[in-house]
Amino acid sequence: MLYGLIKRVQRLAQAYMRLRRLGFGSEGEVLVRSALEHSATAQYAYLTPDGVQRLNATLLAKQREWAITIAESSSVPKMREWADSLDEPVGPGLPPFSGDGIIGTLDTVKFLKTTYKVLSQVGHVSHEAWTDTFEDVDGKLHIRDQPEPSWEHEIVYSLAGFCMLSAWVLARLEGDDAEIDRLHHFGNELHLPWRLDLHLPREKRRFPDDEI
Known part of the structure; x- marks a missing residue:
């Protein structure tokens, strides 16, 4: 089950990067949000006792x-x-994903909550459907066919984080210590977390004696 979630994160990341190169980065944000959901759910499922x-x-x-x-x-x-x-x-099944559910449990700095909210704007009917279509030129509104890239760097960085979270779970499942060490080094270099449970009380952690 976990491998299915992890593999989907990998393919979602590949699909987003291809869309971005073709000029459809804004539309690809729905894929990044899906990568967030799958990676955080994989972390929650793997790292909590049940x-x-x-x-x-x-x-x-x-x-x-x-x-x-x-x-x-x-x-x-x-x-x-x-x-x-x-x-x-x-x-019982999993708690809801948003709100105080999965990301509310795992997210200590509101990064997941904020990113989820930002990425949801394209997937749902929102103000971005309007703001992406018009631009202000010398005080006059003009229609544009292609949205201006916004938050691209932050979105790619977030996607890298979601790939890190899922890759770490896969390395743990496979017992690949060399890959785990590589991910730790990579995460430290880019300030990307590889697990989201260390802040939880011991009784809510599947591996309470882990420190990193």
Whole structure:
């Protein structure tokens, strides 16, 4: 399960960088937000005591909900049989992602919360749909077809951070000490965190004796 989340972060990062090179960096911000969600969720699932079980329950519940929605819009009886055959989730699922949920638990400096809010502006109907389309030239509004890049450096830096978070989880799962050391060095050089649990009380950490 965790590998699926990690692999998606990798491909989302690759897709964003390709879109950015083609001049679609603004539209690609929705991919960066998705990378944030997947990397932070992977960290929460891996680093909290019952996180993997809660992730499993959430994924099963979402799969069953998706299947039921498909079955209800289909005239094929077997679709409903298929939806009903899926396992019911056992135990609690993950907390909500935003607010006081996953990022509220992991984020000590409001970086994740702020970045999530900024990246959500393109994915949802917001003021950016207007401000990206018009520009002020000598006091007159002019229509522009392509948004001016804004916060590009910060967005790429954030994406690098999300890749770091997921890459560290993968290295831990594989027991790759050399890769872990490389990520620590890289994170220290660029001031990127590789794990988000060290501030939590011991009882809320899966690995309470870890120090780095």
